[in-house]
Amino acid sequence: MKGIKQGFSLLLAAAVFAVSVPVVTYGDTSVIKSVSIKVESGDLEAGDRLPEITIGTEAGGGGGGVYIYETTDKYDISDAEWVTSDSKDMTIGEEPKMKIWISPGSDSTTDYYFRGTYGSSNVSVSGGSYVSASKDGDDLAVTIRIKPIKGTYGDPEDAYWSDSGLGKARWEKSEGNSSGAFDVVLYRGSTQVKRLDAYKGTSYNFYPYMTREGSYYFKVRTVPYTEEEKKYGKSSEWVESEEMYISEDHVSDGKGQDNSGSGGPSGGTPGNTAQVGWVQSGNNWFFRYPDGAYHKNGWLNLQDTWYLFDANGYMLTGWQMKDNLWYYLKPYAGGPQGSLATGWNYINNKWYFLNTGMFTNLPGGAMVTGWLTVNGKQYYLDASGAMAEGWVKIGEDYYYFYPGSGEKAYNTTIDVFVLDADGKWKK
Secondary structure (H helix, E strand, O other): OHHHHHHHHHHHHHHHHHOOOOOOOOOOEOOOOOOEEEEOOOOOOOOOOOOEEEEEEOOOOOOOOOOEEEOOEEEEEEEEEOOOOOOOOOOOOOOOOOEEEEOOEOOOOOOOEOOOOOOOOOEEOEEEEEEEEEEOOOEEEEEEEEOOOOEEEEOOOOEEOOOOOOEEEEEEEOOOOOEEEEEEEEEEEOEEEEEEEEEOOEEEEOHHHOOOOOOEEEEEEOOOOOOOHHHEEOOOOOOOOOEEEEHHHHHHOOOOOOOOOOHHHHOOOOOOOOOEEEEEEEEEEEEOOOOOOOOOEEEEEEEOOOEEEOOOOOOOOOOEOOEEEEEEEEEOOOOOOEEEEEEEEEEOOEEEEOOOOOOOOOHHHHHHHHEEEEEOEEEEEEOOOEEEOEEEEOOOOEEEEOOOOOOEEEEEOOEEEEEOOOOOOOO
16 A cells, blocks of 8 residues: 555656646747847937837837837847947947847737747847847847948048148048048149048148149048948038148149159149059049040940949949949959959858849849849848848748858758748748
8 A cells, every 4th residue: 555655646746747847849839939129220320329229019119219129929028228338429330239138928828938049040130130149037138239320421620731831731530420531632723733532641741732823722521431431421521721822932843742643533733644544543543545534423344344433533442332223343452453243242241142144124233132043042132232141031931041151941941940842931
C-alpha cells in the first residue's frame, strides 16, 4: 500500500508540473514569431532637438513629431525612449537611436508571449533600421535607428577682407550645421575671376588674381563634402563680402596663382588656354572643346562612357538627381573618374542596381527600385534603392532575402518559418 501511495504522489507531481510549464511546439500559435515596428519621423530636420516619442496603433498619428506604432493585437508598444541625447542639436546625416519596449498582448482566446532570440530576420522596421533586440522580463526591448536627418547647411557667419593685406578673404563657419567645406567665388564687378569648389578652409588669398584695376568682392556658401553629406544635406545661401578697390598702382603681377586650369569654365584666367579635353582645377574636372567652350549642364558621351556636368561645367560625382531620377557617378580616382555607374554597385555599405538597359522605361544608369530579376534570381530594392536583406514586409506579405546575396528565398523554411513558391511567409 505504501508503494502505491508513493507512485500516485509521483504521478500527481508530474501532472502538476505539466500544467504549470507550457510546452512549446512548432505549431504553438501563442508564440510571437516576428515583430513589425513602424516609425514616422515627421518634419525633423538638422538643428532640431529630438522631440518626445508618441506611441499609437495606426498611421498618421504623429502630428509632425516622431511617432511609432504597431498594427496587431499580439503585442503592444508599451514604452520608448531616446538612446541618442535629446539635449543636443541634430546634425545632417545623423541617424538617432531609440529603445522600444514591446509587451505581449492577448485576445479572447490566446495569451501571447515572446520566446527565443530575435534579430534582423524577425524584427522589421518601417521608417528606420534595426539595431538590436533582447528579452527584458516578459517584454522585448528593441533598439532602432530612425531615418537619417536631412537639412540645409548654415550660412557662413561673415565674409570680409582681412586687414593684414590686400585680397585676403576670410569667413566664419556657421554656428549651426557646417560641413567645413565652402564654395568661394571672386568677382570684379560682374565678372567671375576665381572660383573654389568644396574648399576646406576659412580664408584664401585672392590677391594673385587681382591683376586688373577695379572693385572686387567675393561670395561664400557652405556645401556638402562627403557622399553622405551630398545625399542628405543642401548647400546654404550665399554670403557676400564688401567691395575692395584695387587701383592700377596696386594690381597684382599674377605671381602665386594656382594655374592648374584655375578659373574653370565660368571665367578667370586658365593657366593653359591651349589645353583641350579634360582640364583639372583643384579637385574638379571640366571638359574643354578646341573652340574654348566648356561642356555644361548635361550628359557627355566619350568613348561609350557617360559623364554628367552642372550648369557651370563642373563634372559631377557621387549620387546625383537628374530629371527626378537618381544616378551614381564614380568618384575621382586620380583622374576624371566621374563615369556613370551601371549594374550592381556597392555604395556606402549597401548594394544598388543601376539600369543596364534591361528596364526600357528608365534611362541607362538610373537607380532601380522595387522587384528585380537578374539571371533568374529575384531581388527587392527599397525606396532608397538599397537591396533588401533578411525579413522584409512588401505590401501585406513578408519575404526573406538571403543576407549578403540579397536573393529571395522560396519553397523553403527559414528557421521555423515556411515560405511558399512565391517566397511569401505562410502564416
